[in-house]
Amino acid sequence: MKQKIRIAAGQGFWGDLPDAPVRQVEGGPIDYLMLDYLAEVTMSIMQKQKARDPNAGYAKDFVPLMRRILPACVERGIKVTANAGGVNVRGCADAVIQVARELGLAGKVRIGIVTGDDIMSPLDELLSRGIELRNMDTGEPLATVRDKIQSANAYLGAAPIVDALNQGAQIVITGRATDTGLTLAPMIHEFGWSDRDWNRLAAGTIAGHIIECGAQASGGNCQYEWRSIPNLADVGFPIVEASPDGTFVVTKHERTGGWIIIPSIKEQLVYEMGDPHEYITPDCVADFTTIQLEYEGRDRVRVFGIEGRPATEFLKVSISYSAGFKAVGTLVYSWPDAYDKAQAADRILRQRLERLGLQFEQVLTEFVGVSATHGPLAGPPDPDIPEVQLRVGVRGQDRSAIERFTKEIAPLILTGPPAVTGFAGGRPKVEEIVAYWPALIPKEEITPLVEVLQA
Amino acid sequence: MKVQLTKVAHARSGDKGDTANVGLIAFKDELYPILVREVTAERVKQHFKGICHGAVERFELPNLGALNFLLHESLGGGGTLSLMTDAQGKTFSTALLRMEIELTDQEAADLNG
Numbered sequence: 344m345k346q347k348i349r350i351a352a353g354q355g356f357w358g359d360l361p362d363a364p365v366r367q368v369e370g371g372p373i374d375y376l377m378l379d380y381l382a383e384v385t386m387s388i389m390q391k392q393k394a395r396d397p398n399a400g401y402a403k404d405f406v407p408l409m410r411r412i413l414p415a416c417v418e419r420g421i422k423v424t425a426n427a428g429g430v431n432v433r434g435c436a437d438a439v440i441q442v443a444r445e446l447g448l449a450g451k452v453r454i455g456i457v458t459g460d461d462i463m464s465p466l467d468e469l470l471s472r473g474i475e476l477r478n479m480d481t482g483e484p485l486a487t488v489r490d491k492i493q494s495a496n497a498y499l500g501a502a503p504i505v506d507a508l509n510q511g512a513q514i515v516i517t518g519r520a521t522d523t524g525l526t527l528a529p530m531i532h533e534f535g536w537s538d539r540d541w542n543r544l545a546a547g548t549i550a551g552h553i554i555e556c557g558a559q560a561s562g563g564n565c566q567y568e569w570r571s572i573p574n575l576a577d578v579g580f581p582i583v584e585a586s587p588d589g590t591f592v593v594t595k596h597e598r599t600g601g602w603i604i605i606p607s608i609k610e611q612l613v614y615e616m617g618d619p620h621e622y623i624t625p626d627c628v629a630d631f632t633t634i635q636l637e638y639e640g641r642d643r644v645r646v647f648g649i650e651g652r653p654a655t656e657f658l659k660v661s662i663s664y665s666a667g668f669k670a671v672g673t674l675v676y677s678w679p680d681a682y683d684k685a686q687a688a689d690r691i692l693r694q695r696l697e698r699l700g701l702q703f704e705q706v707l708t709e710f711v712g713v714s715a716t717h718g719p720l721a722g723p724p725d726p727d728i729p730e731v732q733l734r735v736g737v738r739g740q741d742r743s744a745i746e747r748f749t750k751e752i753a754p755l756i757l758t759g760p761p762a763v764t765g766f767a768g769g770r771p772k773v774e775e776i777v778a779y780w781p782a783l784i785p786k787e788e789i790t791p792l793v794e795v796l797q798a
Numbered sequence: 799m800k801v802q803l804t805k806v807a808h809a810r811s812g813d814k815g816d817t818a819n820v821g822l823i824a825f826k827d828e829l830y831p832i833l834v835r836e837v838t839a840e841r842v843k844q845h846f847k848g849i850c851h852g853a854v855e856r857f858e859l860p861n862l863g864a865l866n867f868l869l870h871e872s873l874g875g876g877g878t879l880s881l882m883t884d885a886q887g888k889t890f891s892t893a894l895l896r897m898e899i900e901l902t903d904q905e906a907a908d909l910n911g
Contacts, residue, residue, distance in 0.1 A: 480815045566808040613821020615812035707881040716889040736881030
């Protein structure tokens with residue numbers, strides 16, 4: 344058994360720095376590259392792409408990335424875990440196999456695919472059996488939005504990824520798998536942890552939580568002494584050095600920017616945290632109040648003491664549904680009286696919308712530069728404020744009302760308060776809202792499927 | 799003596815649906831008991847008046863010298879439904895750091911010393 348494995352984070356979200364995974368592979372020794380592509384509503388976007396083109400429906404960026412790094416990964420035995428498969432895991436794997444063959448790597452790469460997360464087809468059957476998939480936030484049963492559902496996927500944990508690795512897969516592509524499972528799975532595979540070793544499973548889960556947002560653990564978006572953070576232009580993404588006993592060190596490649604310090608790790612630990620006593624994943628329940636941190640050298644923070652508890656009997660399900668339309672329009676008003684002018688323009692706009700009889704579920708006005716982020720906490724603005732951006736958003740079920748709203752913004756330039764600019768983008772776009780519906784499903788309803796393909 | 803939270807703590811915030819979370823982290827372990835005493839759920843609810851329309855929950859992480867707050871009904875519906883500039887609650891962290899807390903003379907002296 345290896346006494347240490349290095350798992351590197353390459354993407355904090357779909358759209359993160361394109362070269363980050365390449366730099367993780369080329370910048371120093373790593374054993375695993377972990378790539379998280381799926382935000383909460385990404386699956387619905389992919390579902391739409393697949394409806395238009397049966398070959399689409401996965402994180403397209405993953406394929407050109409593999410073209411760049413696959414030769415080095417094969418040469419150095421670096422394995423990849425990625426939830427790039429979206430709603431078309433096999434299509435994604437086929438594209439990677441094609442790339443491997445073009446690179447002359449046929450017969451040299453085994454690709455594991457994990458499916459079984461997609462519950463779109465059995466959805467009605469599940470509902471008819473009384474599995475209501477109630478919204479975890481509102482308590483409403485899924486039946487209330489049944490005809491608007493665009494995708495439904497259970498979050499799979501580390502276990503099927505471990506299966507694929509155990510079968511010799513070098514690249515493991517999943518659909519809706521948890522970000523933490525992508526990091527935990529290599530540890531279970533390498534160290535042979537039991538699936539009831541709750542403390543170690545919790546440690547691997549927390550390691551995953553620390554690196555799943557990429558550079559947000561290594562100096563990006565770090566409030567602590569932010570002016571002192573070295574060379575963010577060249578920020579190094581985080582790497583977990585895991586040991587068989589469940590302790591690990593968070594670090595990054597040498598000669599990269601950013602920093603790994605206890606405050607940057609703490610900031611990432613509390614990010615999107617709920618009840619710290621129970622961070623629930625398919626693999627275990629991790630207790631964040633047991634985490635201990637200490638320095639182990641420059642850009643090295645050791646994490647230890649983590650305790651966990653048995654996993655629950657449920658998996659989380661991410662469902663996306665169509666929830667109407669929205670549009671946001673902006674204009675910029677300049678000194679003098681910038682804020683007064685922006686407020687006057689908002690009043691005029693609202694009078695016109697009312698006269699048109701347009702119905703919206705919500706109309707929201709914000710004044711960027713005055714109160715858009717901190718609201719009333721920001722206090723009154725400087726009377727000489729150089730400019731204020733008026734930002735008005737509307738939302739509703741009736742697309743035509745939202746369309747009509749978008750035509751009322753630009754006319755304010757010639758028919759409203761003076762000294763206005765910032766309309767170069769043209770009319771605001773009407774966006775379909777695809778909303779997120781979190782729910783729980785009994786674990787026994789979901790059967791993960793693992794296959795290992797030869798390139 | 800009154801000081802702004804930004805003198806004693808840093809923070810990071812995020813979202814879960816219509817709930818914003820703010821993790822508040824003491825600059826030093828010695829400052830953590832001050833956070834526990836001063837930054838109660840009630841005061842945070844009061845601080846975010848007009849922004850947070852639901853309950854505020856507080857959790858303690860003495861091991862990290864940190865408090866975690868959940869501010870329910872704060873993000874205009876949350877996620878893609880929200881029309882807010884900060885639909886993900888990313889700036890709730892610095893909004894909390896605007897809060898003023900009361901230090902004893904000794905605590906104030908320690909902070910400046």
